Amino acid sequence: xxxxxxxxxxxxxxxxxxxxxxxxxxxxxxxxxxxxxxxxxxxxxxxxxxxxxxxxxxxxxxxxxxxxxxxxxxxxxxxxxxxxxxxxxxxxxxxxxxxxxxxxxxxxxxxxxxxxxxxxxxxxxxxxxxxxxxxxxxxxxxxxxxxxxxxxxxxxxxxxxxxxxxxxxxxxxxxxxxxxxxxxxxxxxxxxxxxxxxxxxxxxxxxxxxxxxxxxxxxxxxxxxxxxxxxxxxxxxxxxxxxxxxxxxxxxxxxxxxxxxxxxxxxxxxxxxxxxxxxxxxxxxxxxxxxxxxxxxxxxxxxxxxxxxxxxxxxxxxxxxxxxxxxxxxxxxxxxxxxxxxxxxxxxxxxxxxxxxxxxxxxxxxxxxxxxxxxxxxxxxxxxxxxxxxxxxxxxxxxxxxxxxxxxxxxxxxxxxxxxxxxxxxxxxxxxxxxxxxxxxxxxxxxxxxxxxxxxxxxxxxxxxxxx
Amino acid sequence: xxxxxxxxxxxxxxxxxxxxxxxxxxxxxxxxxxxxxxxxxxxxxxxxxxxxxxxxxxxxxxxxxxxxxxxxxxxxxxxxxxxxxxxxxxxxxxxxxxxxxxxxxxxxxxxxxxxxxxxxxxxxxxxxxxxxxxxxxxxxxxxxxxxxxxxxxxxxxxxxxxxxxxxxxxxxxxxxxxxxxxxxxxxxxxxxxxxxxxxx
Numbered sequence: 124x125x126x127x128x129x130x131x132x133x134x135x136x137x138x139x140x141x142x143x144x145x146x147x148x149x150x151x152x153x154x155x156x157x158x159x160x161x162x163x164x165x166x167x168x169x170x171x172x173x174x175x176x177x178x179x180x181x182x183x184x185x186x187x188x189x190x191x192x193x194x195x196x197x198x199x200x201x202x203x204x205x206x207x208x209x210x211x212x213x214x215x216x217x218x219x220x221x222x223x224x225x226x227x228x229x230x231x232x233x234x235x236x237x238x239x240x241x242x243x244x245x246x247x248x249x250x251x252x253x254x255x256x257x258x259x260x261x262x263x264x265x266x267x268x269x270x271x272x273x274x275x276x277x278x279x280x281x282x283x284x285x286x287x288x289x290x291x292x293x294x295x296x297x298x299x300x301x302x303x304x305x306x307x308x309x310x311x312x313x314x315x316x317x318x319x320x321x322x323x324x325x326x327x328x329x330x331x332x333x334x335x336x337x338x339x340x341x342x343x344x345x346x347x348x349x350x351x352x353x354x355x356x357x358x359x360x361x362x363x364x365x366x367x368x369x370x371x372x373x374x375x376x377x378x379x380x381x382x383x384x385x386x387x388x389x390x391x392x393x394x395x396x397x398x399x400x401x402x403x404x405x406x407x408x409x410x411x412x413x414x415x416x417x418x419x420x421x422x423x424x425x426x427x428x429x430x431x432x433x434x435x436x437x438x439x440x441x442x443x444x445x446x447x448x449x450x451x452x453x454x455x456x457x458x459x460x461x462x463x464x465x466x467x468x469x470x471x472x473x474x475x476x477x478x479x480x481x482x483x484x485x486x487x488x489x490x491x492x493x494x495x496x497x498x499x500x501x502x503x504x505x506x507x508x509x510x511x512x513x514x515x516x517x518x519x520x521x522x523x524x525x526x527x528x529x530x531x532x533x534x535x536x537x538x539x540x541x542x543x544x545x546x547x548x549x550x551x552x553x554x555x556x557x558x559x560x561x562x563x564x565x566x567x568x569x570x571x572x573x574x575x576x577x578x579x580x581x582x583x584x585x586x587x588x589x590x591x
Numbered sequence: 592x593x594x595x596x597x598x599x600x601x602x603x604x605x606x607x608x609x610x611x612x613x614x615x616x617x618x619x620x621x622x623x624x625x626x627x628x629x630x631x632x633x634x635x636x637x638x639x640x641x642x643x644x645x646x647x648x649x650x651x652x653x654x655x656x657x658x659x660x661x662x663x664x665x666x667x668x669x670x671x672x673x674x675x676x677x678x679x680x681x682x683x684x685x686x687x688x689x690x691x692x693x694x695x696x697x698x699x700x701x702x703x704x705x706x707x708x709x710x711x712x713x714x715x716x717x718x719x720x721x722x723x724x725x726x727x728x729x730x731x732x733x734x735x736x737x738x739x740x741x742x743x744x745x746x747x748x749x750x751x752x753x754x755x756x757x758x759x760x761x762x763x764x765x766x767x768x769x770x771x772x773x774x775x776x777x778x779x780x781x782x783x784x785x786x787x788x789x790x791x
Contacts, residue, residue: 198726246775251727254742260781325778
């Protein structure tokens with residue numbers, strides 16, 4: 124009996140515990156259904172817009188949920204405001220009409236039928252955001268496809284395949300979107316959100332590169348992560364440079380305190396953010412410097428070009444800016460957190476870097492390359508098919524950019540080890556190989572059967588006009 | 592002394608007898624030559640008038656008809672501007688008709704866009720800043736009426752192919768299936784630079 128009582132107590136207690144846990148487990152499982160985002164249409168909108176929302180809420184809940192959390196939904200901007208096509212538009216999604224004849228869809232009725240374009244272009248966005256689109260249209264972003272077709276040997280000499288271009292180059296630079304007679308988008312050109320995409324209405328680029336659909340958030344574009352899908356890697360490691368810099372270190376340490384969603388024009392250094400992101404310096408307004416969607420506006424050097432030049436002298440796409448005025452703007456941006464001597468000394472160092480890169484590394488290498496072409500030791504028909512051409516390319520396109528950009532955005536490892544150290548090594552090896560060729564008078568080895576050099580070399584007519 | 596009492600009223604009466612018919616005739620001429628029918632008497636302008644007649648600037652539930660000169664000439668109460676503009680364009684069009692054979696509608700359309708001033712539209716469209724059900728349009732109109740330096744825009748930069756586009760049926764504003772939307776900035780507005788290389 125003495126033993127039975129405690130045993131009984133333990134038994135009852137453990138039973139209760141099990142039951143208790145059990146019910147809790149059941150309770151935890153009970154609401155484990157996918158949560159459906161609710162939306163009650165309580166504001167005035169055309170019945171066709173209601174149809175879009177109700178149908179896409181069921182068929183593409185991700186798109187719907189994104190939109191429902193956006194500022195567009197707040198302002199009662201519906202699917203129709205952006206996707207409605209005008210009769211005669213080139214980019215009509217003809218296939219979409221079929222959904223209005225489907226009896227299994229509650230809104231699949233003719234009365235809701237409207238012409239729809241799948242792709243929303245900067246021109247569509249310009250209906251409500253004209254200034255942003257005007258700024259963007261004159262930027263190197265919007266015109267990047269024209270720029271690479273003017274200077275890039277991969278394209279002009281056909282050194283890579285169309286698929287390598289689509290999955291690599293054009294993913295960031297943008298495709299030239301095409302549609303067939305039946306209204307189906309050409310899969311070789313779509314999907315694509317490249318910043319320099321050429322749209323069927325003639326507009327350039329894609330706002331959703333940085334303001335991803337269907338949230339279209341200003342806060343998202345203010346984060347460095349908005350830029351890092353394209354601005355990374357061996358040839359222009361801006362995001363790695365940013366992360367290494369003090370700006371990046373502070374961003375990562377204090378990111379949680381940042382107020383990314385401040386209204387346009389009110390995002391303020393020291394209040395909304397502690398250290399700048401890419402957008403803070405290159406786009407956001409401050410003091411008398413106004414916000415711009417032309418990312419190239421405030422540059423005073425083209426550090427991406429083979430020979431560093433002023434933006435107005437960048438031949439493939441000369442900027443309509445005066446570098447002195449633009450540097451003044453950038454200095455004003457710096458002044459939010461830095462004193463004058465700090466800024467002056469920084470820019471002196473940057474200018475010195477540009478001069479050293481131009482004079483000590485690029486110009487001598489270019490001279491040697493031109494000599495070799497002149498002597499017929501290198502073959503000019505193609506590019507990248509001789510070792511020295513690759514060496515020269517990587518000198519400016521990889522290491523040379525890393526050195527210049529590393530200095531500009533204050534990342535010592537990129538300025539030196541990934542930058543000028545590599546430049547030195549490359550130029551020495553390049554010179555050695557060139558000297559040997561000149562000494563022996565032997566022509567350089569040409570890579571035979573260049574892999575996958577099958578890409579189309581015709582410059583696109585939409586950009587350059589019909590070929591002669 | 593007696594002569595003076597006769598001469599002055601006689602001159603006034605004579606002035607009225609000459610001036611009033613002259614004024615009336617001028618006025619009547621202006622009225623007669625301000626109708627769309629008169630504009631359509633030139634065959635070059637006929638397609639534009641036909642398209643206008645089928646547009647929502649003619650066909651709407653309020654019964655408002657916007658005539659050619661409402662958009663294309665200064666308001667008649669600005670008498671001098673109105674008379675000057677009308678006479679100038681009248682003479683120019685007649686001269687062009689006889690001196691040059693061709694009339695390129697697409698080209699003239701662009702010339703008209705270039706010449707169009709916002710205050711022409713704003714004579715009627717005066718309340719553009721409060722459009723509760725079209726917040727986007729509200730935003731865009733603000734950027735035109737309170738334009739930033741360097742970002743001045745014309746109404747016709749976004750609202751084009753509106754009246755004079757050829758239609759296969761008459762458009763009624765009240766029967767539009769979905770509300771009217773501006774088309775976004777015209778390509779010309781977005782073409783910032785004409786670069787010499789590559790023959791552009």
